[in-house]
Amino acid sequence: MEATRTITSSWDYMLVDRFVNELFDGVLGSLDPRFSSDYVIRKKHLSKVFRDLLQLKTLSPDRKETILNKLIEALPKYPHKVAYFEARKKMMEILKEELPDIIRDLDRLYKYVDLQEVEQSLRIDLIKQKGYIISLREAINELILAENLSPETMRRYLLLDQALSLLVSLYEKAIISGGLLGVEKYGHYILILLLRIYTILKNQEDISYLEEDIIEIAPLISKIGDNETLQLAANLVR
Amino acid sequence: MEIVFLDTNLLYALLLENDAHHELAQKTIAKLLENQTPIILPEAVYRDLRRSFHRKYLNAETYLIYFYRKALRLGLKKEKDIYSYVEKNFIDFAMQHDKKSLNMYQYLLNYIKENKLFSKEKRALLVQTLDNHVVELISKLKPVEEQTIHLTLGDKELDLYKDIYDKISSIFKNETDAEIFCQIAASIANEEETEEIQYKLYTVDKEFAKIGNKAVEILNKEGYSINLEIVYLSESQNKQSFTRSKV
Numbered sequence: 001m002e003a004t005r006t007i008t009s010s011w012d013y014m015l016v017d018r019f020v021n022e023l024f025d026g027v028l029g030s031l032d033p034r035f036s037s038d039y040v041i042r043k044k045h046l047s048k049v050f051r052d053l054l055q056l057k058t059l060s061p062d063r064k065e066t067i068l069n070k071l072i073e074a075l076p077k078y079p080h081k082v083a084y085f086e087a088r089k090k091m092m093e094i095l096k097e098e099l100p101d102i103i104r105d106l107d108r109l110y111k112y113v114d115l116q117e118v119e120q121s122l123r124i125d126l127i128k129q130k131g132y133i134i135s136l137r138e139a140i141n142e143l144i145l146a147e148n149l150s151p152e153t154m155r156r157y158l159l160l161d162q163a164l165s166l167l168v169s170l171y172e173k174a175i176i177s178g179g180l181l182g183v184e185k186y187g188h189y190i191l192i193l194l195l196r197i198y199t200i201l202k203n204q205e206d207i208s209y210l211e212e213d214i215i216e217i218a219p220l221i222s223k224i225g226d227n228e229t230l231q232l233a234a235n236l237v238r
Numbered sequence: 239m240e241i242v243f244l245d246t247n248l249l250y251a252l253l254l255e256n257d258a259h260h261e262l263a264q265k266t267i268a269k270l271l272e273n274q275t276p277i278i279l280p281e282a283v284y285r286d287l288r289r290s291f292h293r294k295y296l297n298a299e300t301y302l303i304y305f306y307r308k309a310l311r312l313g314l315k316k317e318k319d320i321y322s323y324v325e326k327n328f329i330d331f332a333m334q335h336d337k338k339s340l341n342m343y344q345y346l347l348n349y350i351k352e353n354k355l356f357s358k359e360k361r362a363l364l365v366q367t368l369d370n371h372v373v374e375l376i377s378k379l380k381p382v383e384e385q386t387i388h389l390t391l392g393d394k395e396l397d398l399y400k401d402i403y404d405k406i407s408s409i410f411k412n413e414t415d416a417e418i419f420c421q422i423a424a425s426i427a428n429e430e431e432t433e434e435i436q437y438k439l440y441t442v443d444k445e446f447a448k449i450g451n452k453a454v455e456i457l458n459k460e461g462y463s464i465n466l467e468i469v470y471l472s473e474s475q476n477k478q479s480f481t482r483s484k485v
Binding site: 151155159211214220226232237 | 307378
């Protein structure tokens with residue numbers, strides 16, 4: 001048991017260490033799409049104008065973790081879209097306190113670039129984010145199949161992989177909807193799942209919250225219900 | 239005017255031909271449709287189905303992967319050998335520890351077999367395929383057609399819901415019953431003009447009906463205005479009409 005715990009915590013540490021930059025970018029991008037404007041800023045040679053915003057990517061991992069730890073305090077305890085909206089709002093307030101210079105940069109962004117340019121930049125970021133989530137899934141897959149885990153620990157990683165699978169689908173939907181509209185529609189769900197995954201890898205929260213979020217958010221990826229699946233599920237749970 | 243809500247057991251009864259209440263559920267719905275009574279399925283009912291399904295799937299999946307890894311550690315390499323080992327140990331485990339979920343264990347085995355997930359080429363993607371599959375399945379556990387109205391909570395109702403849930407959830411026998419009741423109660427309590435409308439929640443669970451009516455009584459004494467009656471549909475007492483539960 002002790003050995004399993006040691007393996008798990010060292011894997012969790014490694015996963016957070018490896019993906020903290022990407023998780024941080026994903027969280028910011030889903031909070032506000034303007035955070036994903038660095039491509040257009042560089043392309044238009046505005047690096048000096050938006051120096052603070054660009055430096056966000058080079059914050060130390062410790063600073064990024066400190067910000068993420070503040071944001072997770074605003075995670076909702078009840079899985080519902082209204083609670084997710086409220087949480088996103090609270091998180092933006094936290095960011096304003098943590099990164100005041102950067103928020104000022106965001107406020108003047110549209111004076112220099114237009115929506116379409118942000119949209120293009122955002123699409124590149126979303127595709128990149130999706131790629132990182134796929135890499136994280138591969139790392140978790142490796143862990144499940146390579147390490148000698150107890151069923152209880154394995155269940156935890158399977159749940160994490162399911163959340164990541166759902167995230168990939170949400171990113172796909174956001175990309176298809178066209179960046180800005182996609183983030184408006186799916187951003188708060190992506191945000192909650194990313195932060196929830198982070199809290200579990202940091203061992204700061206029980207997995208039941210993630211389970212409830214998956215159950216609440218999953219229906220978003222299908223257009224309508226399916227009678228055959230409803231019958232199958234009813235049959236298997238009775 | 240009457241508006242009728244349905245609980246999870248009635249959804250199951252409608253979906254499953256072999257359910258003990260299938261005929262009763264069908265007759266009930268037919269009668270309501272004939273009378274043009276609006277029928278509402280609360281989101282909490284679908285949520286309950288998703289949650290129950292997901293828990294069972296995740297549990298069975300965990301042991302499936304557990305025995306699969308054991309098979310690999312024993313040095314089994316051929317798809318057929320791995321499948322036989324996993325099948326035997328997996329089903330034995332279910333029989334001993336999780337007999338109620340045997341159908342789910344069998345379902346996963348069939349899924350593995352049909353998709354040849356133990357084959358050498360697909361093995362690396364086994365976990366991801368199973369995880370993608372459950373996410374896809376639960377994503378479809380939601381309303382199918384327009385025959386019934388789908389009820390979800392809005393901004394205002396969510397606050398009411400939390401308030402009602404804190405006050406009353408402890409008297410229900412489980413979290414699911416509490417969630418379904420509170421979702422319906424919150425949406426009714428939020429309506430401004432409810433006097434002309436008679437809200438009813440149909441159930442085939444006698445205890446739920448009893449506790450639910452008690453909960454309405456408690457909430458209304460506290461100043462809420464919840465014009466809701468929980469109606470127990472009894473097969474044996476009356477095949478034609480609905481029997482009201484005694485509070």
